Amino acid sequence: MTGNMHRCAICQTNRAQVIRPKNGQKICKNCFLEVFELEVHTTIVENNIFPNRGERVAIGASGGKDSTVLAATLKALNERYDYGVEFVLLSIDEGIHGYRDDSLETVKRNAGQYGMDLCIVGYDALYGWTMDKVVEKVGRKGNCTYCGVFRRQALDRGAKRLNISHILTGHNADDIAETVLMNLLRGDLPRLGRCAEIMTASLTSPMRRSKPLKYAYEKEIVLYAHYRELDYFSTECVYSPEAFRGNARSLLKELEKIRPSSVLDIVRSGEQLVHDMISPGKLDCGGPNDQCEEGRGLVGSQTLSNKSTNSELLPGAVLEASHEVAHQTTDGSRTQTIGVCGKCGYMSSQPTCKACVLVDSLNKTEPPVEVLLSGDRDFY
Numbered sequence: 001m002t003g004n005m006h007r008c009a010i011c012q013t014n015r016a017q018v019i020r021p022k023n024g025q026k027i028c029k030n031c032f033l034e035v036f037e038l039e040v041h042t043t044i045v046e047n048n049i050f051p052n053r054g055e056r057v058a059i060g061a062s063g064g065k066d067s068t069v070l071a072a073t074l075k076a077l078n079e080r081y082d083y084g085v086e087f088v089l090l091s092i093d094e095g096i097h098g099y100r101d102d103s104l105e106t107v108k109r110n111a112g113q114y115g116m117d118l119c120i121v122g123y124d125a126l127y128g129w130t131m132d133k134v135v136e137k138v139g140r141k142g143n144c145t146y147c148g149v150f151r152r153q154a155l156d157r158g159a160k161r162l163n164i165s166h167i168l169t170g171h172n173a174d175d176i177a178e179t180v181l182m183n184l185l186r187g188d189l190p191r192l193g194r195c196a197e198i199m200t201a202s203l204t205s206p207m208r209r210s211k212p213l214k215y216a217y218e219k220e221i222v223l224y225a226h227y228r229e230l231d232y233f234s235t236e237c238v239y240s241p242e243a244f245r246g247n248a249r250s251l252l253k254e255l256e257k258i259r260p261s262s263v264l265d266i267v268r269s270g271e272q273l274v275h276d277m278i279s280p281g282k283l284d285c286g287g288p289n290d291q292c293e294e295g296r297g298l299v300g301s302q303t304l305s306n307k308s309t310n311s312e313l314l315p316g317a318v319l320e321a322s323h324e325v326a327h328q329t330t331d332g333s334r335t336q337t338i339g340v341c342g343k344c345g346y347m348s349s350q351p352t353c354k355a356c357v358l359v360d361s362l363n364k365t366e367p368p369v370e371v372l373l374s375g376d377r378d379f380y
């Protein structure tokens with residue numbers, strides 16, 4: 001052991017306290033905090049996340065570690081580098097007793113701590129259903145799909161109410177690597193493409209969505225929150241997470257143990273795969289209910305094929321409605337038309353939006369039937 005073995009690799013002065021998973025660098029607490037923030041700033045600048053000064057931008061705030069670190073970091077960076085934007089916390093109350101009600105209390109405190117306005121939008125008011133009631137009705141299997149579809153639209157609607165067209169979420173490198181793996185394992189390249197993107201736009205949503213923590217390791221986010229003594233809520237959702245995501249997560253954790261850089265390597269692989277795939281006609285969107293509009297924002301014109309990759313317990317109407325989206329063109333490819341949902345009036349590529357189809361099924365007395373649909377909570 002040499003004399004400076006435990007010195008910080010950056011300042012060469014303080015004792016090293018942190019080993020960075022991305023490169024094995026040993027650094028001190030102060031340098032860690034500095035470099036963590038600087039890397040988020042670099043992500044923001046390189047991807048031009050805030051192109052318009054004076055804009056109001058929503059932070060999807062769940063009270064959890066990721067979105068709390070996102071809000072804290074953005075507040076610091078906005079002051080330090082003068083992005084000239086105003087952040088508003090936007091929280092969705094899914095109506096999960098013993099989980100979201102408690103985490104919303106944290107978000108309320110965060111609003112005061114960061115001097116940001118807070119808007120809370122509830123599933124109950126929007127859809128007439130809380131997740132507690134949904135789970136009572138459909139059980140635990142597939143409930144994440146309802147929650148994902150509802151949350152995505154709820155965030156859009158909340159932002160619209162605030163006259164905001166850009167939503168930031170706290171998805172981190174582990175979340176994205178997990179999703180890349182999951183989509184890779186189920187052969188879903190269009191979703192793989194979308195999940196690896198830092199910014200997405202969609203034909204069925206007027207919102208831009210960005211993930212400024214895309215390159216931040218979950219471990220470092222937790223450490224940042226700890227060192228900064230951030231006030232966040234750390235309980236997992238009381239309803240079981242998607243089983244397949246759990247498998248992808250375990251696989252990622254195993255890989256990370258062997259090679260800590262795996263997390264970012266997988267994120268980069270996802271990006272590279274998409275980059276290589278992007279040429280007109282090359283990226284085939286999945287079939288029934290593929291959230292293809294997300295992909296279209298990515299690659300412009302795409303074709304729709306009818307393959308589907310994931311099975312969830314959902315109403316048949318979802319499947320039927322999705323078929324109406326695609327119109328055959330002369331070259332055999334399919335195109336999408338965008339209108340508004342006949343029920344709620346929100347933008348939709350189908351006569352009835354996914355959220356309304358799900359609400360309709362919940363309001364009916366018969367239980368949902370099994371159909372093919374890729375249930376995803378990834379894209380809110």
Ligand SMILES: Nc1ncnc2c1ncn2[C@@H]1O[C@H](COP(=O)(O)OP(=O)(O)OP(=O)(O)O)[C@@H](O)[C@H]1O
Pocket residue numbers: 059060061062063064065066067068090091092093094168169170171175380
């Ligand atoms: N109820 C909610 N209200 C507002 N935004 C949300 C909500 N749930 C999730 N999000 C947004 O989506 C991101 C990813 O959510 P996910 O469910 O994967 O939670 P997570 O990885 O535990 O993040 P967090 O630690 O912020 O809860 C969050 O960081 C947040 O920006």
